[in-house]
Amino acid sequence: MPCWYYDKNDLVKTPSARHGIRDEVEARYRREGARLIMDTGTKLGLRFDTCATGVVYFHRFYMFHSFQDFHRYVTAACCLFLAGKVEETPKKCKDIIKMARSKLPEPHCQIFCDESREEVMTLERILLQTIKFDLQVEHPYAYLLKFSKLIKGDKKKIEQMVQMAWTFINDSLCTTLSLQWEPDVIAVALMYLASRLTKFDIQDWTGKVFGSKSKWWDHLVEDVNIEFLEDICHQVLDLYSSSSQSKEDSPPPPPPPPQGPTPSKRSRPVS
Template sequence: MNPNYSQQWYFKKEDLLRTPSIHSGYTYEQEKIDRAKGCSFILTVGMTLKLPQVTLATATVFLHRFYMRRSLKDYNYYEIGATCIFLATKVEETGRKMKDIVVTVAAKASKKDDMQLSEGSKEYNKWRDTILYLEEVLLEAICFDLTIEHPYQCLLKIIEKIEGSRKLAQTAWAFVNDSLRTPLCVIHKPHVIAAAALYLAAKLTNPELIAADSDTDMVGNEKSNNSVGNWWNHVDATIHDIEEVSIEILDQYSAMAPTGKAVTAPTKPSSEYRPNTPNNPTSPQPQFNTPSYYSDGGSGTTAAVGNSNGNGNAHGLAQGVRMEQ
């Protein structure tokens, strides 16, 4: 594990109750939902642009770090999400044309996938100028710290050491992807998130992996006769931390409707979004002089991972884990 993680970006869990958004009137639940919406927006735009999973992960970490320093009331999550994608493509050297980013962002934000947006149009210029302006705001908020470590590399190293199956790896990878919608990346270090994702994946695909040296496993279940021992000895994480992160990952699914869609935030309109319009004065108005583990980079989430009962979405996976506990 890397002992040189930038400590300024790891907070105590109770710090999530004192964020700028909460100080400006948000509740904890409202902020959690809007952060998740911003992350989902990043993932949706990123998959349309065919960006690697690492780039999407970097963008979501930027978003979570940003909102530890700035308020959702002042900076809309669509605008910041778009800006995080733009910056992440530079950092991860997976650049896309500004035109492609703007057109995709505008279409997804307006919920019109067939939207025809011509370069130089008023709407196009609004999005382009907003992204370019907010890039400086984002960089300042994250202190120009562009170094980010993700759980993926650690996860694959652990799986290699324990000779885990491809199914185990894919399921754990999917849980890591879903963890991006939560602020876990600013609370726990990457290797702890990797261990928790592997723990949840093992509960579904290979339960004997989670058996401990004692007569019971991490959550008190009786030890399996074919136990392979404490696999978590391969990571610098306590059982308590692994369990805590596992619960946090699962908790996000409890906020999902039976269809698997996130519950709509009570403080945000569900209508289409346009940047910097009178109806959406969320961001300071900029003044302008002129208007793998997978072969594709692992961009899939748990929605792409099936389980034994045929339910391939994250909500179904979470239910499976809870049933076994």
């Protein structure tokens, strides 16, 4: 299977960059595409994991293609269409296009026209070839639920931390974090951020060795230091601090965390 993790140098040498699209513009296009997938999927009643899968497809696609060649909103509709089938929550292409169009203001909604269904169906074949038919995607949500069960302490504080971390994971889809780090690392980093902001100091957890000076995240993931965690946190926080960021640039609020299956462990990416 292909490796979908990139270092930061690769992320500034994308096809869009080679076409002269500035970094901040590409980042905005990625946010807007991710937001449209999440917003459209939510309005259509799709599960959070279906929407997240569509966003990951979207980010991977633009590591091989330029925003100049493929419009972000058409690609977003295509990614959500494919994700719905992969996650066994299919929606008709025409319904996705209709909902996506309704979520876009003038004149952006005009990108969808009478021929859009054929355009999306054609693009689906290009998308499948681009992502090399590697359709299964893991997300940080399941890891968050798994890891939170290992944390000991005040249940209300743990619940508050998990809810905040869930929202951070949801918003992280607007960044390229899914192209940089495995989902378990993202989950731990945003648990760390949520614990700091909720002032919940994690001191005890299942499996802690008495007298050990290791941190709680060392028990959950390997070879990840505090600098990596804080870098992930800052990339998410930058979404909120950017002066050019509108309130609509974040995906819609997430539903309450459901009970998900225990994910399998994957190999560590090269940082």
